Amino acid sequence: VAQRFQPAERSEVIITRGLPDVVLPVRAGREMAAVISQVPVTAVADAVSDRLGAEVGEVIRLEVPDREAAKTLAVVGDLYNRLAEANLGRHDTVVAVGGGAVTDLGGFVAATWVRGVESVLVPTSVLGAVDAAIGGKTGINHAGKNLVGAFWHPSRVVVDLDVLEAAPLPLRLEGSAEIVKAGYIGDPEIVRLYRRHGGDTPLAEVVPRAVAVKVDVVRADFREGGGRAILNFGHTIGHGIETLSGMPHGFAVSIGMAAAGAVSAHRYGFDGGSLTELLFSLGLPVAAGGLSRQAVLDLIARDKKRTSAGVRMVLLRGVGDVVVDLVSPAELDLALAAVGIS
Ligand SMILES: NC(=O)c1ccc[n+]([C@@H]2O[C@H](COP(=O)([O-])OP(=O)(O)OC[C@H]3O[C@@H](n4cnc5c(N)ncnc54)[C@H](O)[C@@H]3O)[C@@H](O)[C@H]2O)c1
Numbered sequence: 604v605a606q607r608f609q610p611a612e613r614s615e616v617i618i619t620r621g622l623p624d625v626v627l628p629v630r631a632g633r634e635m636a637a638v639i640s641q642v643p644v645t646a647v648a649d650a651v652s653d654r655l656g657a658e659v660g661e662v663i664r665l666e667v668p669d670r671e672a673a674k675t676l677a678v679v680g681d682l683y684n685r686l687a688e689a690n691l692g693r694h695d696t697v698v699a700v701g702g703g704a705v706t707d708l709g710g711f712v713a714a715t716w717v718r719g720v721e722s723v724l725v726p727t728s729v730l731g732a733v734d735a736a737i738g739g740k741t742g743i744n745h746a747g748k749n750l751v752g753a754f755w756h757p758s759r760v761v762v763d764l765d766v767l768e769a770a771p772l773p774l775r776l777e778g779s780a781e782i783v784k785a786g787y788i789g790d791p792e793i794v795r796l797y798r799r800h801g802g803d804t805p806l807a808e809v810v811p812r813a814v815a816v817k818v819d820v821v822r823a824d825f826r827e828g829g830g831r832a833i834l835n836f837g838h839t840i841g842h843g844i845e846t847l848s849g850m851p852h853g854f855a856v857s858i859g860m861a862a863a864g865a866v867s868a869h870r871y872g873f874d875g876g877s878l879t880e881l882l883f884s885l886g887l888p889v890a891a892g893g894l895s896r897q898a899v900l901d902l903i904a905r906d907k908k909r910t911s912a913g914v915r916m917v918l919l920r921g922v923g924d925v926v927v928d929l930v931s932p933a934e935l936d937l938a939l940a941a942v943g944i945s
Contacts, residue, residue: 606811608818610738611825614756616818618811620764626651627658627723628758632694635661636723637686639709640700641669644727647766648700651725655698663689673708674743676751682712696721696758702728702774703735707749710741714755722757728770729778729806730853732762733785733813734834738821754826762814764807775806777853780837780887782813784860787878788833789816791922794881802885833925836917837863840938843902844891857887858942863916865941866934871920875941892943899944900935 605623608616617623627636636659640648648664655662665685667673691697697720699709706724713722726736737760742752767775779797786793786809793812797804817834824830841859845852861882864875879889903914913929916938920926930938939945 610818610821611756616760618762622654626654633659635691635695636698637663637691638698639665641705644701647727651700670704673704676745686716693717698723700725703731706731706736707742710755711743714741714753724757724760727766728774729767730781734781736760737817767806777851779885780853780857782809784836785813785816787922788836788925789923794922832927833917839916842906843899846902847894847898854888857882858891861889862938862942866938867919873919890943894944896944
């Protein structure tokens with residue numbers, strides 16, 4: 604049975620097993636759909652394209668380089684050329700099939716081509732399904748990561764649980780860090796499920812819950828006036844660690860959450876120990892020994908979450924009880940020491 608969420612007016616998330624009977628939202632005047640994908644998800648893009656063939660007059664396929672190599676101005680320019688050749692117009696649809704890199708890119712192209720066309724996103728990674736494809740933030744890397752982009756809600760996000768379950772283990776593991784994050788900031792049941800089932804926790808149970816957490820936050824604060832900041836739990840220090848070590852995003856966020864948990868424990872008596880234990884039990888990293896403390900601090904200071912007043916961190920008083928506040932240099936040291944950076 605499909606589960607549905609609505610992050611915004613005329614934007615819906617459908618979570619199903621297999622593709623929904625009709626992939627594209629009902630819309631007048633559509634003549635064409637352009638499917639953007641990367642090589643590792645060709646089979647999924649084929650299945651989506653087959654289905655679209657029955658729904659729209661013409662389907663064109665656009666393959667882009669894998670991972671972050673897709674999120675460049677050069678690739679965007681190439682896609683614009685292809686859309687121009689194909690004559691993709693106002694009433695047509697851009698469909699992005701793949702991980703967060705493809706849905707960020709496809710969403711951005713849709714937001715900007717002929718001043719904006721409809722997008723449909725089919726996230727194939729767990730992180731994409733619970734995070735990147737949800738919430739209407741699109742973008743590419745230019746002069747820095749995600750510095751060029753647009754807020755543009757997809758008309759529809761299609762999450763196929765079969766695809767997520769079939770994804771390679773490292774991708775599922777990385778995604779589980781973002782699901783745990785969603786649990787700690789907004790849904791204690793996610794935390795209970797992971798405690799009970801560990802690495803065997805069914806994605807079918809936790810993915811819709813994590814999507815619901817993000818949808819709620821985004822509905823309350825689409826353009827990041829403030830509330831959306833709670834989604835950055837684990838990210839202040841996580842980003843620094845990710846940039847410095849080159850480790851996958853989800854793993855760095857896991858370490859970042861352990862660090863933020865330590866500050867939360869110190870300040871509010873939060874049970875940071877059981878957060879770290881849970882992450883560890885899932886096979887996620889909770890320490891980043893060997894990194895230079897000063898280098899991490901420099902990166903945190905440069906991070907966009909820094910205001911002139913200092914470094915802001917997302918902290919927890921309890922599961923689902925979030926505080927965003929400035930932290931002192933001593934608290935930052937404590938956070939880093941908790942994950943082996945001293
Ligand atoms: N817009 C947002 O709000 C938001 C939020 C979080 C992250 N992001 C972005 O998301 C991106 C990271 O997304 P990601 O973690 O999905 O990484 P990714 O898109 O780079 O995908 C990682 C690898 O997995 C492959 N892959 C994806 N699904 C697969 C599947 N089902 N089977 C086999 N291989 C598969 C991809 O082709 C790629 O090789 C970053 O660019 C980040 O900036 C955006």
